[in-house]
Amino acid sequence: MRMLLNIRIPHEPFNTMVREGTVGPVIGKILEEIKPEAVYFTEQDGARGAVLVVDIDNASSIPALAEPWFLKFNADCEIRIAMLPQDLKEAGLENLGSKWK
Template sequence: MRMLLKVQMDTPASNEAIKAGTLFKTVEGALEALHPEAAYFTVEDGCRTGYIFFDLTDTSELPKISEPFFLGLGAKIHYSPVMNREDLAKGLAAIMPGN
C-alpha cells in the first residue's frame, strides 16, 4: 500500500543530532530501507519535517520504520494511505454507476 510518512522532528533533538552528525545518517538510513517513491523536506509548525512516500508491504514494518525517528530525533510520526493519479482513477471507476 502506498503510504505517506510524515516525520516532524523535535527542534532541540534534531539540533543535537545535527551537531553530533547523526541527523543525516538517520534520515539516509530510513530512505535506504524504504526505497521511497519520493521524499521531500521542509519546515512545518516551526519543525523540520519530512514527507516520505513509500510502499508499505506489511504493517509489522511500522516499528522498524518509526523507531529511528522517535529515538534519534524525538520525532512525531504520522502515516496516511495515499493514492496516485492512476489509483484515484481506478477507485472512482469502481464506484461509477454501471460498473
C-alpha cells in the same frame, strides 16, 4: 500499498546532532533502510519536517518505517494511504454513489 509518512522533528535532539555532525549519517542510515520512493524535507509548524513516499506490502511494515524517527529524533509520525489517479479510477466511485444515495 503506497503511503505518505509525514514526520515532524522537534528541535532536540536534532539540534544537538547537527552540532555534533552526526545528523547526516543518521538520516542517511534511516533512508537507506526505509528505501522511500521520494523524500521531501520541509518546515512543519515552525519545526523541521519531512514527507516520505513509501510502498509497503502489509501493515506489519509500518513500525519499521516510524520507529527510527521516534527513537533517533523523538519525532511525530503520521502515516496516510496515498492513491494514484489510477487507484481512484479503480475504486468504483460511480457504484458507491448510486449505493449511498
